[in-house]
Amino acid sequence: MTIIAHISDTHFDGSERAMSRSRRAMDYLRGCDVDVIVVTGDLTDHGDVEEYDQVRSELVADVPVLLLPGNHDDRAAYRRVLLGGEGAAPINQLHRVGGVVFALCDSTIPGQHGGLLAPETLTWLQGVLADAEEPVFICLHHHPIRVNNPLLDSIRLQNPDDLAAVVSASPMAAAVLCGHAHAAAAGTFAGVPLIMAPGIFSTTRLPWTTTDELAWSNTFDRDDIPGLVFHVLENGQLTSHFRTVPA
Ligand SMILES: [Fe+2]
């Protein structure tokens, strides 16, 4: 049995608020018996080196913590602080933990909030799936399906069909994990489960839950309790548990 803790959108911005919400999640997870922690992007709010210093010191545990970039991140600063390298190419990473392969695909477009999987990233993912002998969790920041909030859907992944073609061609694809939507939500994509982690930093409001007209200024509920997902893979069966983080 493999237990994957999935959090997203920590948005470290130097504030006490962002720090305390992430600490609440990580303190909780460090007391849980999980095999790996996946953070599906928007690690920082502005992509500053100082914010990555916080990521490096806060998003740590005794188990591997896998970190994806999001649209609020910056590839060069991410590389400099977290990987010890230089450059602005997509940050695609392969990890093997607990009998599972994690393909972390960089879906960011520098300077934009929407997402795109570049041809080199899709080719890389195709290779990972072709070589895999264990179930592969395909992780990216941007949601490839609608989340029913028009604002968030305007900045979703722009080329979902390209991803679907790669995923559906492989029997090793177990699930797609993403963030960005700040929404605990699930669907299907290219024949596999698609699961979105709620945002640590805030939660997207849904149009039918309010009479307010949603705009960028009010679409995120900053008072909602931070949450996370536990994905359990046992004998090829995936079950995902959505939980709020205890105070
Ligand atoms: Fe975010």
Ligand SMILES: [Fe+2]
């Ligand atoms: Fe995002």
